[in-house]
Amino acid sequence: MSALASLDDLVSLPERIQSEVQRAIQRSIKGVEYFSTSGPSLGSTPKDVVHVRGTMHLYHYRPLADEVYRVPILIVMATTNRGYILDMVPGQSFIEFLLKRGYDVYMLDWSPPKPEEKSLGMEDYVLDFIPDCIRRVQQDSGEQDVSVIGYCFGGVLSLLYGAIFPDGPMKNLICFTTPVDFRELELFSSFADRRYFDVDHLVDNIGNVPPEMILSSFEMLRPGSRVASQVQLWDNIWNDEYVKSYRMFDRWATDTLPLAGEYFRAITKDLLWDNKLYNDTMTVGGRAADLSRIKVPILHAVAEHDHIVPYEAAKHLIAKVGSNDKEEVMLKGGHVSLVAGANAIKRLWPKLDSWLCGRST
């Protein structure tokens, strides 16, 4: 048997070499194409600007169904990244999926805070921007109830909002990969070690935290992956689908936003240093943000292989909220592939739809 297998290997080796030579030729051709063309157009689902105020942008996506659920959805994007991760290209867009399933979708997205916005603090995001957007969604949709979806730190902001305004109008809350125990973000905690990291010196001197610093801190979580991804790109450059996907995710990942100085100071001191959200001592603008005050139905989706928000940091969310109707779902994937990409289409999106549809009438 083993002799036969060895013979098979010998026979197939020239074919493999031929295949690799063909790929090498394709790499040269496609490599030129790669550098001479731009990537796919992202975030192209038709939308209208409802309101813009400084860093805050509220969009309304045009419905794609003849009939929609009564309760609109407000997506709160993470403040470090652009919202088009949830609206990549047709067929791979979470927004498009929601619209086709009959949801009325709004998104609170962020543009880079300008130097003069360095004084924006946690209270501006939680007590001003989100309530303002909720009010505008209510006005625009004519509905009092609003479901909120928060991705990553957008989830943290949504939790804080829900804890401070427990009497509504938030009807349902969905969090994707949302950290609660910040001690478990081990590397971020190490980078921001209070013995060595002088956040006041940083913010007082440079104002807003530059996007390069945010991007570097994300990339340092997997320092070998940037080089490895370049090698993988070269290896797969003959494959149009791979290249398209690589370009989409790479563009998004490197399109990091700066963070407003005071907001960054509050994240560092209150969350990374004092772990106040986990310790139930978090306050925003002097108002207690105890997660047990959240009573609305809540779904928390976490990723099995999340290197940015590991499960240990996210797992306490469901235990801490005061809701009776609460569920955590762990799905295969990483921090980004949980919400976008081929796996999300098969896993998260249908799960979210089945959870939310009955709660949106």
Place this chain on the structure above:
Amino acid sequence: MADDSKDPFALWRKMMGEMEKGFNTFANQAMSSPQFSKTMNQAGGATVGAQKQLGNLMEKYLLAMNMPSRAQMVDMAERLQSIEGHLNEIKTLLQQMSAVNGMTRDSAAAASKPPRTKRPPQPAGDTKQPPGEKK
């Protein structure tokens, strides 16, 4: 079919994957140490200090060259931002007005809203009330 373990190209790819994992694990361990944090933040703090000093120097230089200072540019940016805000509000109002008058197909499409009457699909043969549904 040939075993992948005998394919040199597959082996090379596997080796690359393992190297990446190994390097990430090693680097993560190194970066978790207080020494790393201390060194990184000392270097970062010095850079921030230098950046601040350079900024101050540049401001003095611009002033000497009779060019607008950063504060003046920020004031101007704030005014432009305020004008942009007003323009956006006017644009929204115009869109709403033209949609009401049926002036453009685009704005009419934006204004036409489907009814909010959608019900969740019922699984075949299941008459149970969906979760969260008001009875």
